[in-house]
Amino acid sequence: MIWHYRCPDCGEALQVEWEDHKNEMTCPKCNADHYPSTPSEDHGAYFSGDKWPRELEEAVISLRGTVCSVPGCFHEYSKLLHRKPYVDGGRTSVENLVPLCTEHAISKGSVDYEEWLKTLEPTAGVDTEPDFEFTITKKTDRAQEAAQPPLPPGPVFTSSGFVQHLAGKGYVPDEHPPGLQLIAAAPFLPGPMRKLVFHYDWRLEHEGSCQVFLTAWPHNNTPDLSKGKAGIGNLKAAALHKGKAGEQGAGKLELPLPPAGDEIWTAAVFLDSEGGRPCFTDFLLAGTD
Ligand SMILES: [Zn+2]
Ligand SMILES: [Zn+2]
Numbered sequence: 001m002i003w004h005y006r007c008p009d010c011g012e013a014l015q016v017e018w019e020d021h022k023n024e025m026t027c028p029k030c031n032a033d034h035y036p037s038t039p040s041e042d043h044g045a046y047f048s049g050d051k052w053p054r055e056l057e058e059a060v061i062s063l064r065g066t067v068c069s070v071p072g073c074f075h076e077y078s079k080l081l082h083r084k085p086y087v088d089g090g091r092t093s094v095e096n097l098v099p100l101c102t103e104h105a106i107s108k109g110s111v112d113y114e115e116w117l118k119t120l121e122p123t124a125g126v127d128t129e130p131d132f133e134f135t136i137t138k139k140t141d142r143a144q145e146a147a148q149p150p151l152p153p154g155p156v157f158t159s160s161g162f163v164q165h166l167a168g169k170g171y172v173p174d175e176h177p178p179g180l181q182l183i184a185a186a187p188f189l190p191g192p193m194r195k196l197v198f199h200y201d202w203r204l205e206h207e208g209s210c211q212v213f214l215t216a217w218p219h220n221n222t223p224d225l226s227k228g229k230a231g232i233g234n235l236k237a238a239a240l241h242k243g244k245a246g247e248q249g250a251g252k253l254e255l256p257l258p259p260a261g262d263e264i265w266t267a268a269v270f271l272d273s274e275g276g277r278p279c280f281t282d283f284l285l286a287g288t289d
Helices: 054-064 102-108 113-119 225-231
Strands: 002-006 013-017 079-082 097-100 163-169 179-188 195-204 208-218 236-243 248-256 265-274 278-288
Touching: 054 097, 054 163, 054 179, 079 102, 097 102, 102 113, 163 179, 163 265, 179 225, 179 278, 195 208, 195 236, 208 248, 225 265, 236 248, 265 278
Parallel strands: none
Antiparallel strands: 002 013, 079 097, 163 278, 179 265, 195 248, 195 278, 208 236, 208 265
16 A cells, blocks of 8 residues: 655655555655654545555544544444545545444445535434444554644634544534433543543523533443433533523533553543533534643
8 A cells, every 4th residue: 555645844745655654764855864644643644545554544533533423423433434535536544534334334325425414314314322332342452642633723722732632523413302412432542631621512492401521431441321421420520501592602621531551541422401402513522631
């Protein structure tokens, strides 16, 4: 497989056999020695062809999370698909691959992702029951640490150093039914991460209230979510919002993380509707130092 990247010093378009990408290279243009960018360092770097190695998949998942990208769908992703189809010139890169569940992957096929999204009925193929199994039973060898991927505009982080984007969506259009709903979940390596931060814009469709929970757990210490919010455990941050129909606002939750070893954790956000039929109009889940 040929890996196409840019020289970190002069920006010249370069390529390397993927099996050699960990070796030091010399740029033929600027003569600087460098190590080729990895998928998590350069989201625009790409492979020739429409196949990819595990490192590319891990970079996509550490950026976008393990939940299907279709708004309102909370199924575990089953495969990555090209946003812009490969046959139409779409590249096999982090920025052009998107995680989809089995059902949505079959439905999308080789159509352009954005075009296909417009054809979806708001609730077509969407199961509002979150599938909690995915983050825990799945064997992920090691989520690659993304090297400060660009954050979407909006929330401002006060951290001057490390920020890792874990999950986010511009809009979750579905009004959530009563009870605990999974909004986002993403695997991460605690590493330099000292806390999780969740920024969100909320709105109530009915008079009532809702609670937002930010939580995290080591991958072999799954919470018992069959008990609803009582099963979440002690490591959590929560916020309560209430008001009239149409009430809206912005919220932020921070969850300090305990010192952790070298194992994968799961970060998750839940929304508990208590009559307010809440929705998130924007959110971002990230880890910082
Ligand atoms: Zn160069
Ligand atoms: Zn889906």
